[in-house]
Amino acid sequence: MIPAIRRRYNETFTNEAYQAMLSWLGGQYNHDPKFHVCETPVFFPRAFREHVLAACRDVLEVVTAPDYAEKAAAAIPPGEFVPGQNDRPLFLQLDFGVCRSTTGEIVPQLVEVQGFPSLYYFQALLDRSFRRFFTIPEGFSARFDGSTPEQYLQTLRDVILAGHDPKNVILLEVDPKGQTTRIDFVVACAELGIAEVCISEVELEDGKLYYDHEGQRTQIKRIFNRVIFDELKARTDLQRRFNLIEAAEVEWAGHPNWFFLISKYSLPFIDSPYVPETHFLSELEHYPTNLSDYVLKPLYSFAGLGVNLHPTLEDLQAVEHPEHYILQKKVTYAPIVETPDEPAKVELRMMYLWPPDSERPVLINNLVRLSKGEMIGVRYNKGKSWVGGTLGYFES
Structure with missing residues (x-):
């Protein structure tokens, strides 16, 4: 997204340096990742940083409201309520597709929220690894709290x-x-x-x-x-x-109830230009006529399981428990990261902590996944390179 930096990284990249990075990374704790670590980080310009921080504020305004947990209580499935719930989540993840607006600007669109831990420790190790083996420009950081x-x-x-x-x-x-x-x-x-x-x-x-x-x-x-x-x-x-x-x-x-309370269940409550139109399937009196513009998602699944990218009217009518599904306007990821063969699409996770002594959640790190398939995920990118888990460096 910053052409000069992307061009410099790609031109100076060598597979030898990448393999050396992976070897060093695995050697720090005597364990190699079981997933593909992407060959490149993503460099985000200041304008996009401002967009995504605004998007995060819109989301947090809803899910950190004092009455939110009560409003979302129905998100916890029967038989899965865990006693001793904290009054607020310790961990929050906000996932955005990186898209192109109608004016051509690169903007975030929310695809998921989670009141659950993410790879806080691995991302710190990955930052150290990239910085050791590749040149990260001055004034760019993966962390946001200084x-x-x-x-x-x-x-x-x-x-x-x-x-x-x-x-x-x-x-x-x-x-x-x-x-x-x-x-x-x-x-x-x-x-x-x-x-x-x-x-x-x-x-x-x-x-x-x-x-x-x-x-x-x-x-x-x-x-x-x-x-x-x-x-x-x-x-x-x-x-x-x-x-x-x-x-x-x-x-x-990280109390288990927050996995449900802050989840896909949260999306219909959020009104923001950075959040695609989302409805509980059970609350729709009439289904949209342009279903090709929507995706059907189960509330209670993870890793993309059960997502229907091309729902039909028959699919919607066949859902046994519509209260367990959302219908969301599709987010079109922009292929914006130039790689040696084809551009890759970007999904960005903004990683928050909410310490007991902090009035608001604190943004401390990020996680990025690159894809060249129809969806983000390993099974959509088999045999491809310059895809998978990485991190973003944001221009300060």
Whole structure:
């Protein structure tokens, strides 16, 4: 999007430097990513930065309102309410497609919001990796709060541990060693001094949670939660003594209810030029006649599962539970990042924390995914290069 910088990066790029970067990145914590790390970051100009910050303000005005959690309570599916909900989310992710307006300007369009952690630790490692092996122009940063790398990690440590002894804090996931994003868990646990624990290894006894810490039965006092209910329910092979929904004497670094409260369920509530028209399918008295301009999305899914890019009237009429779906005006991603073969489309995640002592959520990092397929995601980009996970450097 900044032609001179893009041209310079592409002309000086070598596969040898890229492979050296991947080797160095994997060696820092003795773990290689299970996903494709893109060959390039994305350089965002100041004008786009201003657009996306304005878009974030519009979204946050809605999802951080004092009455929002009550308004969105129906988002939590029956049988999946977790006791001990915090009065606000600790983590927020705002995902935007990078599009071209009718005037030709590059602008963000919201596609998803999440009250759930993202790859906060891996993105910091990726920043260090790109800066070590490639030239990042002066005045460009992946972070927004002016923090140094050390301050960034300390902020995460403060909000996740919240003063607890690390042995009493765990990163909780379903089969963490099998997750595609495990490198983020590995880095997080190394930096925090905590263990990654499968939910099948947690015991609930007399309202308290325990796990095995270096051979000692140890109480869990705080959970850095990475469990998603969809996956938990799918893993019927895992014998469990704790299912999240039981009352337990534990704190949450990222309470599970916020995964539902701030989600696709939030989109119909947001009125902004940066948010495409979105409706709960159940609330539409008449379906749009131009359905080719819309996408049908299930509320309760992740990683793009169940999304219908080309819904028909018959598809809509066949939905058994229309209250579990939204109909959203399509977002057309602009192929704007020049690569050696064809331009790539961009999806940008703005990554927030909401520390207890902060009046408003704090924007601290970002994540970018490049695609040359119909959608963002691995299965749409098989065999392609200069796609996948990366980060954005924003002009200050």
